[in-house]
Structures are given as C-alpha cells and as structure tokens.
Amino acid sequence: MPSQNMCGHVSAPVVNTGGSQAVSREEFDMLKAQLEQARRMATVGELTSTTTHEFNNLLMTILNYAKLGLRYKDEPSRDKALTRILDAANRATKITGSILALARARQGQREPVALKGLIEDSLLLLEREFRKYRIHLELALEEGVPAVLATGSELQRVLLNLLVNARQATPEGGTVRIALTHDRQSGEVLLSVRDTGSGIAADVLPKIFDPFFSTKSGPDATGKGGTGVGLSSCKEVIDSHGGRIRVESSLGKGTAFHIRLPAHTAAANAERAGAAETSPVPSEGA
Numbered sequence: 001m002p003s004q005n006m007c008g009h010v011s012a013p014v015v016n017t018g019g020s021q022a023v024s025r026e027e028f029d030m031l032k033a034q035l036e037q038a039r040r041m042a043t044v045g046e047l048t049s050t051t052t053h054e055f056n057n058l059l060m061t062i063l064n065y066a067k068l069g070l071r072y073k074d075e076p077s078r079d080k081a082l083t084r085i086l087d088a089a090n091r092a093t094k095i096t097g098s099i100l101a102l103a104r105a106r107q108g109q110r111e112p113v114a115l116k117g118l119i120e121d122s123l124l125l126l127e128r129e130f131r132k133y134r135i136h137l138e139l140a141l142e143e144g145v146p147a148v149l150a151t152g153s154e155l156q157r158v159l160l161n162l163l164v165n166a167r168q169a170t171p172e173g174g175t176v177r178i179a180l181t182h183d184r185q186s187g188e189v190l191l192s193v194r195d196t197g198s199g200i201a202a203d204v205l206p207k208i209f210d211p212f213f214s215t216k217s218g219p220d221a222t223g224k225g226g227t228g229v230g231l232s233s234c235k236e237v238i239d240s241h242g243g244r245i246r247v248e249s250s251l252g253k254g255t256a257f258h259i260r261l262p263a264h265t266a267a268a269n270a271e272r273a274g275a276a277e278t279s280p281v282p283s284e285g286a
Contacts (some may be wrong), residue, residue, distance in 0.1 A: 047164035051095055054128050060090040091124070098125055098156070110265045113155060115180055115191055126167070135170050138177040144159045145182045146263040148189050154237045161230040162193040162257050169197030169255060187263050188243075194256035200249040208247055209235040 060086050069081035098121050104201045119141065130137055147157075166176045174196040200208065211232040237244040243261035 043248060048175070051099060051125060052254075054095060054125075055092060057128075058088045058092045061085075094121065094124055098122075110149050110151050113150045113152045114147045115155070115189060115261075116141050116145060118152060118156050118159060119178055119180065119191075122156055125160065126163055129164075129167055130176070132274055133167060133170075134172045135167060136173075136175045140143075140177065140179040142181045145180055145189055146265060148241070148261045149264050150241050150261070155241070158234045158237050158259070159191075161234050165230065166193055166195035166197070166255075170195045171197065182263065183260075187265070188258075188260045189263050191259040191261070192256055194254060196254040199251040199253050200247070200255055201251060205247060205249060210244075 063083040065084040069078045069085075072078065072081075119139075123137070127137070130165075163176070163178075170176055175196045176196075177192075179190070179192045179194070182188075183190055209231050237247055238259055238261070241261055244258060245257060245259045247255065247257050249255035
C-alpha cells in the first residue's frame with residue numbers, strides 16, 4: 001500500500017518481479033535525479049584540468065597586455081592592449097557560462113537550440129586538449145541547419161562525452177571530424193563525431209551503450225574515462241529528446257557516432273498533432 005512520508009507526500013512502492021517492495025517511487029525518482037546530477041558533475045570534473053590551464057593562459061594574456069598598455073603611452077599600443085584584454089575576458093566569460101550550464105540541473109526546460117553554437121561552445125572547452133595531443137579537428141557544419149527543441153546543457157554533455165572519447169581513442173597526429181547536416185526529407189538534424197582511432201571490435205559494439213560497460217580498463221593518463229556511464233547516459237539523453245544515436249566502427253580505422261534529432265519545426269508539428277488528437281472535440285452547439 002502507498003505510505004505517507006514525514007512531509008505528507010504519498011510514496012507509491014515500486015514492486016519487483018518477485019512481488020516484494022524494492023523502493024518507493026519517490027525514492028526511485030530521487031535516486032534517478034541524484035544519478036543524473038552525478039553524471040553532470042563527472043563531466044564538469046573531466047573538464048577541470050583543461051579549463052584551469054585555459055584560465056591561467058587567459059589571465060597571463062590579460063596581465064601582459066595590461067603591462068603593455070601601461071608601458072606604452074601612444075594610443076595605437078593602448079588600443080591594441082585593451083582589445084586583447086577584452087577578447088581574453090570575453091573568452092573567459094564564455095567558458096564560465098558553459099561550465100555553469102553543465103553543472104546546473106535544468107531538466108525539462110527545453111527551447112530551440114542551435115547545434116552549431118553548441119559545437120563551438122564545446123570546442124571552446126576542449127580545443128586546448130586537442131592541441132596538446134596534436135589531434136586535428138575537421139568541421140563540416142552545414143549552413144542553415146534548423147534548431148532542435150532541447151535542453152542545451154544536456155546535449156552539450158552528450159557532445160562533450162563523444163569528443164572526449166574521440167580524443168582518447170585517437171593517436172597523436174590523428175583526426176576527429178564533426179559534421180552537422182539537415183535531412184530535409186526526414187525533418188531531422190544529423191550530428192556525427194568520427195575519429196581515426198583504433199576502432200571497436202564487432203562483438204563489443206552491441207554492448208557499447210549498456211550502463212557501466214566500458215572498453216577501457218580505467219581512466220587514462222589525464223584521469224578521464226573508464227567508468228562506463230558516459231555512453232549509456234548519452235543514449236538516455238538522445239532518447240528522451242525523441243532522437244536516435246548509433247555507432248559504427250572498424251578495427252584499425254576508427255569509430256563514428258551518429259545522432260539524429262527532430263528539427264525544431266518537425267518537433268513542434270509533432271507536439272501540435274499530438275495535442276490535437278487528445279483535445280476534446282467541441283459539440284455542434286458550442
């Protein structure tokens with residue numbers, strides 16, 4: 001039977017297949033929310049080292065150009081110094097905004113999101129990592145791709161997971177390619193991340209999105225990866241947005257993840273159609 005907690009809220013029990021009570025629905029929802037927040041913070045934690053170095057570089061830029069502006073009194077030198085300081089400060093602001101958006105739990109707040117901007121924000125956080133390992137980035141971003149109806153921070157977490165995985169799988173001198181297109185026939189936005197790493201064995205591919213399954217023995221030298229929660233979380237997010245994610249890989253050639261999401265116009269039309277089907281039909285006399 002349902003029970004009341006101390007706050008007076010009813011907790012409906014979740015019953016397992018054996019018929020015994022496992023955990024209340026309220027507790028289940030709370031644990032699920034805690035797991036989601038832990039996943040968010042894990043992503044933020046993986047970016048800490050990269051962003052710390054990036055902020056240090058930006059601070060050094062600001063300090064050096066501030067000294068330059070004080071040393072040289074002519075207007076051109078001061079204008080140059082102030083411009084560089086402003087550029088560095090704006091970059092720091094964007095990085096801070098991206099990190100805060102990832103850390104905040106904003107489930108359910110969906111709005112039109114331009115994936116091109118999301119890609120650019122993600123690379124802002126990771127480009128130093130790619131430079132450090134001498135990995136080339138190729139961007140094939142089609143112009144005019146429509147937005148998707150989504151929680152931007154959730155999709156960014158998916159993209160960051162895929163990019164970190166691609167970076168880890170790709171040897172120095174390799175390439176990671178990001179492509180964004182619009183399939184006008186299906187009304188979907190297509191996003192893919194492809195690396196030139198070692199690839200994944202065919203017998204492993206069907207399990208790649210299973211919770212806690214990982215092809216890695218543990219975190220790499222940077223402390224990233226190895227938990228097996230990243231890709232399963234990615235699939236959950238994409239599924240919850242009405243999309244699909246699939247993987248293709250060949251040993252020795254690399255791996256590609258392909259995501260399909262309904263374009264905002266298509267998603268809006270589907271929602272309107274669903275609402276129309278469930279709306280009561282007014283009587284003739286109304």
